[in-house]
Amino acid sequence: MTQIRVRFAPSPTGFLHIGGVRTALFNWLYARQQKGVFVLRIEDTDQGRSTDESIQAIIDGMRWVGLDWDEGPFRQTERIALYRDYAMKLLIQGQAYWCVCTPEELEGRRREAEAKGLSPRYDGRCRNLGIKEPTEEAALRFKAPQEGHTVVDDLIKGKIVFENQVLDDLIILRSNGYPTYNFSVVVDDALMRITHVVRGDDHLTNTPRQVPIFEALGFPVPRFGHLPMILGSDKTRLSKRHGATSIMAYKEMGYLPEAMVNYLARLGWSHGDQEVFSRQELIEKFSWDHVQKSAAVFNPEKLLWLNHEYIKTSPPDSIVQELVPLLVRAGMEDEVRAVSKEWLAQLVVLVRERTKTLTDMVMWVTPYFGQRVAYDEEAAKKYLTPTVAPALEKLLNRFQSFPAFSKPEWEEAFKQLVEQEGMKMGQLAQPVRVALTGRTASPGLFDVMEVLGRERTLDRLRQGLERARASATTDASAAR
RNA sequence: GUCCCCAUCGUCUAGCCUGGCCUAGGACGCCGGCCUUUCAAGCCGGCAACACGGGUUCGAAUCCCGUUGGGGACACCA
Numbered sequence: 001m002t003q004i005r006v007r008f009a010p011s012p013t014g015f016l017h018i019g020g021v022r023t024a025l026f027n028w029l030y031a032r033q034q035k036g037v038f039v040l041r042i043e044d045t046d047q048g049r050s051t052d053e054s055i056q057a058i059i060d061g062m063r064w065v066g067l068d069w070d071e072g073p074f075r076q077t078e079r080i081a082l083y084r085d086y087a088m089k090l091l092i093q094g095q096a097y098w099c100v101c102t103p104e105e106l107e108g109r110r111r112e113a114e115a116k117g118l119s120p121r122y123d124g125r126c127r128n129l130g131i132k133e134p135t136e137e138a139a140l141r142f143k144a145p146q147e148g149h150t151v152v153d154d155l156i157k158g159k160i161v162f163e164n165q166v167l168d169d170l171i172i173l174r175s176n177g178y179p180t181y182n183f184s185v186v187v188d189d190a191l192m193r194i195t196h197v198v199r200g201d202d203h204l205t206n207t208p209r210q211v212p213i214f215e216a217l218g219f220p221v222p223r224f225g226h227l228p229m230i231l232g233s234d235k236t237r238l239s240k241r242h243g244a245t246s247i248m249a250y251k252e253m254g255y256l257p258e259a260m261v262n263y264l265a266r267l268g269w270s271h272g273d274q275e276v277f278s279r280q281e282l283i284e285k286f287s288w289d290h291v292q293k294s295a296a297v298f299n300p301e302k303l304l305w306l307n308h309e310y311i312k313t314s315p316p317d318s319i320v321q322e323l324v325p326l327l328v329r330a331g332m333e334d335e336v337r338a339v340s341k342e343w344l345a346q347l348v349v350l351v352r353e354r355t356k357t358l359t360d361m362v363m364w365v366t367p368y369f370g371q372r373v374a375y376d377e378e379a380a381k382k383y384l385t386p387t388v389a390p391a392l393e394k395l396l397n398r399f400q401s402f403p404a405f406s407k408p409e410w411e412e413a414f415k416q417l418v419e420q421e422g423m424k425m426g427q428l429a430q431p432v433r434v435a436l437t438g439r440t441a442s443p444g445l446f447d448v449m450e451v452l453g454r455e456r457t458l459d460r461l462r463q464g465l466e467r468a469r470a471s472a473t474t475d476a477s478a479a480r
Numbered sequence: 481g482u483c484c485c486c487a488u489c490g491u492c493u494a495g496c497c498u499g500g501c502c503u504a505g506g507a508c509g510c511c512g513g514c515c516u517u518u519c520a521a522g523c524c525g526g527c528a529a530c531a532c533g534g535g536u537u538c539g540a541a542u543c544c545c546g547u548u549g550g551g552g553a554c555a556c557c558a
Binding site: 009010011013043045046048049099101102103106107110113114116117118119120121137139154157160161162163166167168170171173174175176178180181182184185200201202203204205206208209226228229231233235236237263266267268269270272273274275289292293294295296297298299301302303304305306308312351352353354355414418424425426427428429430432433439440441442443444445 | 481482483484485486487490491492493494497505506507508509516517518519520521522550551552553554555556557558
């Protein structure tokens with residue numbers, strides 16, 4: 001059995017987008033499952049549009065989602081000599097010819113054909129001219145077969161038959177000496193001994209154009225698989241209009257790479273009713289025959305849900321690791337340095353079921369750092385009032401009588417006080433919540449206290465009490 | 481215009497190959513309820529789909545043909 005070799009071959013003309021990542025993922029999953037080889041190849045033969053920043057973006061994106069490659073990254077621009085050699089081979093074999101039609105002429109004829117309702121194909125004008133040594137600028141064209149048919153047995157779509165008469169003679173070498181896509185892919189896929197070419201749906205009709213080139217060059221023809229596209233909510237091809245499409249944008253928004261991988265795998269592929277897969281499970285369970293044939297709409301809500309699932313179930317330590325850089329970036333470097341990793345993990349557990357992204361988590365976690373509480377003004381105004389000050393003070397006294405924090409004891413003391421004062425739970429809970437966190441929404445009060453610890457809980461209660469009393473004077477002066 | 485692909489709830493999908501277990505299952509979202517010190521989470525329930533038309537068959541989401549609709553390709557882009 002020969003070893004499986006697959007590749008991801010993006011062109012570096014922008015950031016790495018969601019669709020590209022999914023194509024890479026399916027290739028990667030198959031490679032890992034089959035103990036094969038995953039090759040990364042940069043298709044940068046379009047001099048005008050390719051940039052180094054884009055190459056870096058591809059590499060960064062692949063690394064972030066953890067799709068590691070075994071060979072490459074290869075750059076086609078470093079392999080130009082190779083393509084020329086093989087192009088010359090075709091010329092010598094009589095399977096390619098020089099074409100001196102200028103791009104302008106071609107464009108004109110194409111438009112004419114279209115106006116007449118004909119196929120805008122190359123008319124084969126130079127095919128039988130037999131130009132040996134072109135004296136002017138010339139491109140090299142492949143002599144495509146004109147009869148018979150080409151059969152592609154696609155891994156995803158099944159058997160597809162193309163009539164060769166719909167093919168035209170495509171340019172394989174531009175007049176500037178650079179190969180075109182349909183030629184360089186063939187040479188590279190052959191030379192890199194790719195066994196399974198898996199790419200976007202949009203390449204499906206390129207396949208019957210490429211197969212004859214493999215054959216003319218005497219290369220074995222690989223298997224092909226064409227992945228359906230990813231659409232935006234309006235069912236048009238996913239693009240910037242639909243919001244974030246760059247993979248790194250999701251990192252910025254606080255998504256976990258594992259959630260992204262899980263979501264993308266499940267978009268267009270399924271394994272029964274299962275929704276959540278570990279990376280290892282994906283590798284084990286992936287299969288071409290459960291890849292959907294039709295395009296899929298990208299659903300940010302479901303991704304968000306999955307991200308939350310991962311935030312809730314990942315080991316807190318690993319979340320801490322992702323979170324810390326975000327806290328630092330939010331200007332809390334000193335605060336983070338002052339606490340232990342263990343405490344941070346505790347904090348993550350405290351808030352994780354109400355944070356769908358790491359960015360959410362930063363927001364939720366900030367009140368627990370530092371000595372002073374930053375009150376939400378509206379919350380403080382509403383709940384830290386002179387009316388609650390006496391109860392707050394009694395609570396503080398009770399808590400102070402405990403030498404250490406104990407969740408059941410403190411909770412019991414709290415409830416007793418509420419009862420004695422003839423209050424409702426919420427009447428004291430909300431002011432305490434604001435005192436402890438500065439906000440009206442938080443995790444369970446006693447869980448908050450546990451994370452804060454005895455001293456800081458008492459301290460914040462004191463601060464809250466002060467504020468409650470202070471607002472009395474404010475009220476009084478306002479009344480006057 | 482020509483060629484190719486595709487078609488199950490709003491969305492992702494199971495089922496289709498190997499017809500009956502499908503009065504079509506799950507998930508996201510949405511709606512309602514329970515729980516509850518807030519916000520979540522959790523639990524329970526609900527709404528919601530086989531594009532259409534012909535066949536084949538005792539029986540079709542499943543097989544065949546057609547129609548319609550959507551998408552892709554037809555560059556000296558990839």
